[in-house]
Amino acid sequence: MSAQTAPGTSATPVSWSVARSLVHAAGRVAAPEPVDVPLAGADGLTLAEPLTTLTDLPAFPTSSVDGWAVRGDGPWRIVGRVLAGSIPPPLTEVGTTVEIATGAMVPASADALLRVEESTRDADGRVTGTPRRQPEWRLPGEEAAAGEELLPAGIPVTPGVVGLAASCGHDTLRVRPAPRAALLVFGDELLTAGPPGAGRVRDALGPSVPAWLRRYGCAVDPARVVAPVADTLPAHVAAIRQALADVDLVCTTGGTMHGPVDHLHPALAELGAEYVVNTVAVRPGFPMLVARVTGPDGRSRFVAGLPGNPQSAVVALVSLVAPLLAGLTGRPEPEPPMITLGDEVPGRGDFTHLALVRLDPRLGTAHPVRHVGSAMLRGLARADGFAVIEPGTRGRPGDRVPFVPLPLPAGEEP
Numbered sequence: 001m002s003a004q005t006a007p008g009t010s011a012t013p014v015s016w017s018v019a020r021s022l023v024h025a026a027g028r029v030a031a032p033e034p035v036d037v038p039l040a041g042a043d044g045l046t047l048a049e050p051l052t053t054l055t056d057l058p059a060f061p062t063s064s065v066d067g068w069a070v071r072g073d074g075p076w077r078i079v080g081r082v083l084a085g086s087i088p089p090p091l092t093e094v095g096t097t098v099e100i101a102t103g104a105m106v107p108a109s110a111d112a113l114l115r116v117e118e119s120t121r122d123a124d125g126r127v128t129g130t131p132r133r134q135p136e137w138r139l140p141g142e143e144a145a146a147g148e149e150l151l152p153a154g155i156p157v158t159p160g161v162v163g164l165a166a167s168c169g170h171d172t173l174r175v176r177p178a179p180r181a182a183l184l185v186f187g188d189e190l191l192t193a194g195p196p197g198a199g200r201v202r203d204a205l206g207p208s209v210p211a212w213l214r215r216y217g218c219a220v221d222p223a224r225v226v227a228p229v230a231d232t233l234p235a236h237v238a239a240i241r242q243a244l245a246d247v248d249l250v251c252t253t254g255g256t257m258h259g260p261v262d263h264l265h266p267a268l269a270e271l272g273a274e275y276v277v278n279t280v281a282v283r284p285g286f287p288m289l290v291a292r293v294t295g296p297d298g299r300s301r302f303v304a305g306l307p308g309n310p311q312s313a314v315v316a317l318v319s320l321v322a323p324l325l326a327g328l329t330g331r332p333e334p335e336p337p338m339i340t341l342g343d344e345v346p347g348r349g350d351f352t353h354l355a356l357v358r359l360d361p362r363l364g365t366a367h368p369v370r371h372v373g374s375a376m377l378r379g380l381a382r383a384d385g386f387a388v389i390e391p392g393t394r395g396r397p398g399d400r401v402p403f404v405p406l407p408l409p410a411g412e413e414p
């Protein structure tokens with residue numbers, strides 16, 4: 001897929017799904033080199049290579065119970081004790097047993113394990129009982145054989161992955177680093193404290209966009225959040241250039257249109273940027289864009305232009321920034337899961353409609369929320385994500401449609 005037009009030329013909106021594929025592909029070719037990180041620091045990053053186990057799992061025959069490892073038929077004479085953490089001597093004689101702890105290595109020549117609660121001792125101190133038919137120990141390689149691939153590259157590192165990596169012997173994981181992001185907020189009308197009024201609005205994006213970016217796995221240094229940047233072309237160019245020097249992604253808000261103080265497009269032209277996507281056939285948020293700037297080191301860095309209307313800015317995050325970050329971290333393009341609409345949702349003509357919805361976990365349906373103007377955040381603050389209404393269609397109750405979640409971890413839904 002080729003990138004869209006060069007800055008300065010008029011843009012034809014690209015379809016929402018094509019735009020997502022374009023930015024994902026652009027991110028993938030620019031993905032930073034993998035790094036090795038200690039297990040404890042890997043949560044939330046992305047596996048850069050498949051996870052293979054360094055040993056058989058389990059690595060040795062491991063008792064699943066507290067009891068007796070026995071050889072031959074009982075009663076058995078006790079010849080020792082095996083605790084977890086050591087190599088036991090073999091049971092050399094028929095009719096003998098060792099006391100064994102859960103997790104201990106089963107001695108060679110043991111035939112069976114007898115649970116302590118299913119055993120008795122006779123007058124001579126010998127052990128009696130009937131071992132269960134089912135083996136009470138785990139065999140080496142039962143879970144995985146040494147060298148076996150357990151997880152593919154490109155999946156997120158979760159606590160489950162960290163635990164698995166530790167249990168199969170890894171101290172570090174080769175991962176894609178967290179993309180570093182900066183935020184530049186444009187708009188001289190913005191207030192950064194106190195109530196809005198007298199023609200000025202409160203900056204809603206400076207405090208919230210870094211939080212969304214972090215939830216997408218970005219590292220955002222607070223020093224790289226500049227809100228607001230003065231509404232002049234030189235200030236825009238300088239701010240973007242400076243931010244590009246040490247991040248992978250610069251998000252900007254506002255100025256995506258062509259109003260008297262909308263300087264984003266001219267600034268991108270001055271920086272020699274090339275559009276990956278310039279305007280998307282989606283409502284709200286259509287003036288969103290992603291541009292690529294090649295640094296002196298030859299590596300591509302990205303500018304994501306989020307529209308100034310606050311809900312539109314979030315639509316741009318879920319529409320373009322999420323697949324771009326997936327590409328930059330070597331993850332597959334996010335595939336929206338399907339949901340069932342519980343109510344009517346209007347279409348937006350030839351454009352895709354991203355409609356804020358709240359999921360009803362009881363009924364398994366999605367319901368549009370109120371207060372969803374592109375300048376509003378009231379609906380969004382109570383929503384789980386967006387139902388995707390394809391161009392030329394409208395949503396009816398019972399329709400199955402794609403769903404783009406807001407990056408809210410389970411348990412944090414509003």
Ligand SMILES: Nc1nc2c(c(=O)[nH]1)N[C@H]1C(S)=C(S)[C@@H](COP(=O)(O)OP(=O)(O)OC[C@H]3O[C@@H](n4cnc5c(N)ncnc54)[C@H](O)[C@@H]3O)O[C@H]1N2
Pocket residue numbers: 185186187189190201202203204205206253254255256257258259262285286287306307308309310312374375
């Ligand atoms: N002639 C046209 N004008 C506009 C069109 C159009 O098609 N033709 N589209 C509108 C749409 S849709 C959008 S979205 C906006 C996008 O504009 P910009 O990205 O250039 O954003 P601004 O003009 O800077 O701001 C738009 C709006 O949002 C408020 N804003 C900006 N930043 C923030 C912030 N950080 N926190 C809260 N609110 C913010 C700003 O005050 C404006 O009200 O263009 C329309 N115009």
Ligand code: MOO
Pocket residue numbers: 282283284285286287307309312374375
């Ligand atoms: O597309 Mo604008 O982003 O509707 O508000």
